[in-house]
Amino acid sequence: MPTQKRVTHQDVAKLAGVSTAVVSYVINNGPRPTSLEVRERVLRAIAELDYHPSALARSLRSQRTNTIAFIASDYYDVGDNIQIFTAPSSSAILTGLVTETKANGYYLLVFPIGVEEELNQLQVLLRSGRLDGVVVRLVQESSATDPLLEMISSVDIPCVCIERPGDPRFGFSTVTFDDERGAYTATQYLIEQGHTRIAHIHGDLRYDASLRRLSGYRQALTDANLPIDEQIIAGKTWLSADAIAAAQRIMQGDAPPTAILAASDTLAFPIIQFLQSQGYRIPGDVSVIGFDDIPLARDMAPALTSIRIPFVEIGRKAVNLTLDAMAGSSNANTMSDVLPVELIRRGTA
Amino acid sequence: MPTQKRVTHQDVAKLAGVSTAVVSYVINNGPRPTSLEVRERVLRAIAELDYHPSALARSLRSQRTNTIAFIASDYYDVGDNIQIFTAPSSSAILTGLVTETKANGYYLLVFPIGVEEELNQLQVLLRSGRLDGVVVRLVQESSATDPLLEMISSVDIPCVCIERPGDPRFGFSTVTFDDERGAYTATQYLIEQGHTRIAHIHGDLRYDASLRRLSGYRQALTDANLPIDEQIIAGKTWLSADAIAAAQRIMQGDAPPTAILAASDTLAFPIIQFLQSQGYRIPGDVSVIGFDDIPLARDMAPALTSIRIPFVEIGRKAVNLTLDAMAGSSNANTMSDVLPVELIRRGTA
DNA sequence: GTGAAAGCGCTAACAA
DNA sequence: TTGTTAGCGCTTTCAC
Numbered sequence: 001m002p003t004q005k006r007v008t009h010q011d012v013a014k015l016a017g018v019s020t021a022v023v024s025y026v027i028n029n030g031p032r033p034t035s036l037e038v039r040e041r042v043l044r045a046i047a048e049l050d051y052h053p054s055a056l057a058r059s060l061r062s063q064r065t066n067t068i069a070f071i072a073s074d075y076y077d078v079g080d081n082i083q084i085f086t087a088p089s090s091s092a093i094l095t096g097l098v099t100e101t102k103a104n105g106y107y108l109l110v111f112p113i114g115v116e117e118e119l120n121q122l123q124v125l126l127r128s129g130r131l132d133g134v135v136v137r138l139v140q141e142s143s144a145t146d147p148l149l150e151m152i153s154s155v156d157i158p159c160v161c162i163e164r165p166g167d168p169r170f171g172f173s174t175v176t177f178d179d180e181r182g183a184y185t186a187t188q189y190l191i192e193q194g195h196t197r198i199a200h201i202h203g204d205l206r207y208d209a210s211l212r213r214l215s216g217y218r219q220a221l222t223d224a225n226l227p228i229d230e231q232i233i234a235g236k237t238w239l240s241a242d243a244i245a246a247a248q249r250i251m252q253g254d255a256p257p258t259a260i261l262a263a264s265d266t267l268a269f270p271i272i273q274f275l276q277s278q279g280y281r282i283p284g285d286v287s288v289i290g291f292d293d294i295p296l297a298r299d300m301a302p303a304l305t306s307i308r309i310p311f312v313e314i315g316r317k318a319v320n321l322t323l324d325a326m327a328g329s330s331n332a333n334t335m336s337d338v339l340p341v342e343l344i345r346r347g348t349a
Numbered sequence: 350m351p352t353q354k355r356v357t358h359q360d361v362a363k364l365a366g367v368s369t370a371v372v373s374y375v376i377n378n379g380p381r382p383t384s385l386e387v388r389e390r391v392l393r394a395i396a397e398l399d400y401h402p403s404a405l406a407r408s409l410r411s412q413r414t415n416t417i418a419f420i421a422s423d424y425y426d427v428g429d430n431i432q433i434f435t436a437p438s439s440s441a442i443l444t445g446l447v448t449e450t451k452a453n454g455y456y457l458l459v460f461p462i463g464v465e466e467e468l469n470q471l472q473v474l475l476r477s478g479r480l481d482g483v484v485v486r487l488v489q490e491s492s493a494t495d496p497l498l499e500m501i502s503s504v505d506i507p508c509v510c511i512e513r514p515g516d517p518r519f520g521f522s523t524v525t526f527d528d529e530r531g532a533y534t535a536t537q538y539l540i541e542q543g544h545t546r547i548a549h550i551h552g553d554l555r556y557d558a559s560l561r562r563l564s565g566y567r568q569a570l571t572d573a574n575l576p577i578d579e580q581i582i583a584g585k586t587w588l589s590a591d592a593i594a595a596a597q598r599i600m601q602g603d604a605p606p607t608a609i610l611a612a613s614d615t616l617a618f619p620i621i622q623f624l625q626s627q628g629y630r631i632p633g634d635v636s637v638i639g640f641d642d643i644p645l646a647r648d649m650a651p652a653l654t655s656i657r658i659p660f661v662e663i664g665r666k667a668v669n670l671t672l673d674a675m676a677g678s679s680n681a682n683t684m685s686d687v688l689p690v691e692l693i694r695r696g697t698a
Numbered sequence: 699g700t701g702a703a704a705g706c707g708c709t710a711a712c713a714a
Numbered sequence: 715t716t717g718t719t720a721g722c723g724c725t726t727t728c729a730c
Contacts, residue, residue, distance in 0.1 A: 006478075008723055019701045024725055031726075035699060052476030056409040057723030060706050065405070067458075091440040098459050107474070108459050109416075110447050125456070127401030129355075129707090240648045266645065273650035296615065296645060299589045301622035357707055368717045373709055380710070384715065406707030409722050478723090 007051045016045035027053060064132055068322055069109040070097050071122065071136040073148060075206060076114040087238075088266070088294040089311055090137075093162065096315020097135060104323060106132070115140060115206075119151055126155040133157060133322040135315075138164035141208040158325035160318045164208045165336065173321040173335040175314050179209050182307040182341035183216030183261065186289045189343055190259045191224045195287065198226075199257035201246045201271060202235035203264055210235070213263050213291060232257045240270035247271045251278065258286060259349065265290035265297050265306055272304075272348065287349035302347030310339050356400045365394035376402060413481055417671055418458040419446050420471065420485040422497060424555060425463040436587075437615070437643040438660050439486075442511065445664020446484060453672060455481070464489060464555075468500055475504045482506060482671040484664075487513035490557040507674035509667045513557045514685065522670040522684040524663050528558050531656040531690040532565030532610065535638045538692055539608045540573045544636065547575075548606035550595045550620060551584035552613055559584070562612050562640060581606045589619035596620045600627065607635060608698065614639035614646050614655055621653075621697065636698035651696030659688050 013020045018038055025034050026042040034042075045051070059065045072090065094110070101108040109131070113122055125131070134152060138145045138161050149166045152159045165174040183200075190198050200217045203210040214233070221228050231253045234246035243262065250257060262268035268290030272282055280286050282302055290297060293308035317337055324335075362369045367387055374383050375391040383391075394400070408414045421439065443459070450457040458480070462471055474480070483501060487494045487510050498515045501508045514523040532549075539547050549566045552559040563582070570577050580602045583595035592611065599606060611617035617639030621631055629635050631651055639646060642657035666686055673684075 006723085009725095010723085020724080021702080021726075022700065025700090028725080033699070038699080052473065054409070054723050055477035055479045056405060056414070057478075057706090058725080060403070060405040060409050060708090060722090061724045061726085063706080091443075094440075094443075094459075098461055102461065102470075107479075110443075110457050110459050112447055112451065121451070124401065128404035130404045130456075266648070269645055269650075270648040273648055273652070276650045296618055299615070299619040299622055300649065301618075301625045303622070355707085358709095359707085369708080370710075370718080371716065374716090377709080382715070387716080403707050406722090407709080409706090409724090410708045410710085412722080 006054070007049045009051075009053070011049055012042065012045045012051050015049060016041045018042060059129075063129070065130055066105060067107045067109055067131055068101055068319065069111050069125065069131050069134045070094070071134055071148075071152075072110065072112045073115060073137055073145070074112065074139055075116075075204070076112065077116070089163075089292055089309070092311030093137070093315040093318075096312040096317075097319055098315075099312075100316040100319035104319065106319075106323075113148075115144075119147065122148075123151060123155075126152060126157060131157060133326045134159045135162060135318045135322055136160070136166075137162050138166060139207050139209070140164065141211065142167050158322055160321045160325065162314055162318045168334075171334050173325060173337075175317045175321065175337045175339065177309050177314065177339045178341050179212035180216035180219070182291060182309070182343075183213040184220045185216075185341070185343050186261050186291070186307055187217045187220035188224070189345075190261065190287060190289065190349060191220065191226065193259075193287065193349070195257075195259040196226055197229070197232065197255060197257040197259070199232035199250045199260045200235075201243055201250070201260060201262050201267060202233065203267065204237045205235075207238075210263055213261075217261055235263060235267075238264065238266065240267065243267040243270050244274045247274050251275070251280075260286060260288050262288060262290050265292045265294045265304060267291075268304055268306070268348075269300065283348050289343075289349045293344050297344070298346065305346045305349040306344050308342045308344050310341075313339060355403070356398045358400075358402070360398055361391065361394045361400050364398060365390045367391060408478075412478070414479055415454060416456045416458055416480055417450055417668065418460050418474065418480050418483045419443070420483055420497075420501075421459065421461045422464060422486050422494070423461065423488055424465070424553070425461065426465070438512075438641055438658070441660030442486070442664040442667075445661040445666075446668055447664075448661075449665040449668035453668065455668075455672075462497075464493075468496065471497075472500060472504075475501060475506060480506060482675045483508045484511060484667045484671055485509070485515075486511050487515060488556050488558070489513065490560065491516050507671055509670045509674065511663055511667045517683075520683050522674060522686075524666045524670065524686045524688065526658050526663065526688045527690050528561035529565035529568070531640060531658070531692075532562040533569045534565075534690070534692050535610050535640070535656055536566045536569035537573070538694075539610065539636060539638065539698060540569065540575065542608075542636065542698065544606075544608040545575055546578070546581065546604060546606040546608070548581035548599045548609045549584075550592055550599070550609060550611050550616060551582065552616065553586045554584075556587075559612055562610075566610055584612060584616075587613065587616065589616065592616040592619050593623045596623050600624070600629075609635060609637050611637060611639050614641045614643045614653060616640075617653055617655070617697075618649065632697050638692075638698045642693050646693070647695065654695045654698040655693050657691045657693050659690075662688060 009020045012023045149170045153170045159172045161174045202214045236242035290304045290306035293306040297304035297306045358369045361372045498519045502519045508521045510523045551563045585591035639653045639655035642655040646653035646655045
């Protein structure tokens with residue numbers, strides 16, 4: 001088939017009776033001025049020919065691609081069904097990323113990478129020249145992410161870390177949220193409600209978020225002079241089956257808790273399901289607080305009390321900081337944004 | 350700062366003592382053979398210099414970018430909080446898309462576009478030459494999507510439609526799922542359980558999915574010789590508040606239903622919440638069936654009976670069909686894949 | 699204010 | 715088998 005030949009710069013120049021340089025000046029509003037009359041002519045020619053510049057040629061020349069990548073690092077080995085952007089947090093973050101990139105005239109490339117995966121493929125991407133900047137989602141504790149950040153750093157691409165901070169020595173800006181305070185606030189709230197035996201069902205401890213939430217929980221108990229009972233701290237993965245197993249174990253102990261702080265909403269729901277199946281009333285017998293405040297938390301019966309995290313905002317902020325890093329000289333001051341979380345009181349606690 | 354100069358083809362050629370053509374042949378395994386010895390030398394030089402080809406230059410030359418875009422068309426005007434990839438379906442599809450693109454050595458660009466939005470920005474993207482193919486998510490009924498598909502078609506980029514089919518005249522392959530049958534199956538199941546007054550709370554009727562689910566529901570009633578009572582068919586948007594309002598209206602009627610088919614799980618949950626708040630037992634007094642079978646459906650109390658849609662599979666298939674369309678001559682036979690849905694029986698019906 | 703031309707880094711056609 | 719070179723489409727320096 002006679003695939004139509006691409007309309008180029010040259011065609012426009014010829015039709016407008018100017019040089020290709022002028023066409024460029026008109027398109028880019030610079031770097032040099034053009035007379036109004038010529039500008040008009042060029043614009044008309046562009047319209048007439050329905051000319052669209054080649055991003056490839058332009059990028060090759062200018063070394064700018066208008067593309068940002070979202071490096072979604074995660075453990076992709078959990079469970080039988082792959083969960084990449086199905087986690088409520090990931091998708092909300094993505095919403096923020098994608099809207100903000102688009103709003104700024106950039107494109108978003110999405111690149112998932114398993115925590116234990118070889119970095120080769122990522123290296124190829126980073127070194128290919130397709131990217132102006134990257135937003136990288138970190139889930140592990142700081143030092144575990146060093147090889148990844150080391151690579152990004154060595155490629156010298158503007159980068160912003162989200163969810164977990166990277167080691168400060170890389171100098172990347174960071175947008176995180178305060179897991180520890182969230183767990184602290186939730187626990188404190190339960191204590192205020194008169195609970196003294198508060199359990200915690202944590203998530204996969206390979207995730208730094210799990211660690212921090214656990215830590216906030218512990219701190220709140222300590223600050224309230226309540227004992228920390230390891231018998232009522234359990235958890236294994238982010239899968240509901242494990243949360244249920246943890247709940248079961250905890251409730252079977254000598255002195256079962258009257259409240260449970262779950263490490264996430266997706267853990268809280270199966271826990272509630274289990275408790276109710278065992279005849280417990282929520283919150284009558286056991287109060288439950290989740291974490292993340294996914295949209296459905298509000299819609300459940302009973303509605304789930306939870307810790308709200310501004311995921312969309314995180315995505316937005318990350319893009320803006322990346323853009324800043326790209327614009328400013330590379331010694332732009334690095335920002336460490338820790339977004340606040342908020343206890344949303346509803347029906348389960 | 351002295352940004353290090355890029356290592357190029359030339360550097361490799363010089364170090365290996367060969368011409369740039371040979372370097373290209375080695376990298377691409379063709380199009381012409383190279384002697385083993387030379388190949389070795391080039392590979393060594395590449396390793397030593399840590400050479401990574403410029404995707405830009407390569408693409409400019411070869412007119413292939415190894416990039417596929419996901420054009421996520423949707424109504425982005427609903428509610429106060431933007432919901433782009435937060436909808437369970439979107440994120441599961443994205444999971445399929447992103448894993449399959451990566452598995453095939455491609456990159457995925459994500460581009461949301463509002464149904465009522467100008468197509469200019471999309472046009473720029475499509476004509477920029479950055480894309481080898483696109484997967485476009487359609488949510489409206491067929492003819493409403495014509496301008497969008499017309500544009501893609503005119504750019505002559507391999508394209509696959511998902512969720513809704515596009516007009517056949519564009520010749521795009523299609524990966525959809527059988528909404529109508531899903532609703533039919535669910536309704537039929539309720540009838541088999543002895544229900545004769547079955548309500549339907551539909552979603553936003555601007556979405557073709559809403560229409561089809563409604564249609565399947567009606568058909569099942571008709572086929573069972575049950576009357577269709579418009580009094581117990583309601584709905585407005587995909588927002589929970591509207592679902593609750595619909596449920597309220599329906600239950601206040603003269604002869605309230607004993608079963609409700611909700612157009613989605615995210616609608617079913619608030620409906621259940623409302624019903625329970627009014628003292629109805631689920632499924633004792635009212636049975637409820639959802640649609641989509643989101644992961645949480647299983648974890649709720651009671652667990653939600655729902656229609657499972659293979660979202661991840663849809664994403665995968667779409668990518669593969671796009672790859673096919675790119676590989677084959679552009680007259681590759683178009684496929685219309687309608688993936689089956691499945692009733693998942695759980696606790697609410 | 700505008701034109702000519704170099705060159706971004708690569709692939710592949712043409713030579714050898 | 716390998717080397718030489720044109721050119722993908724654009725931006726921008728150099729000349730006017």
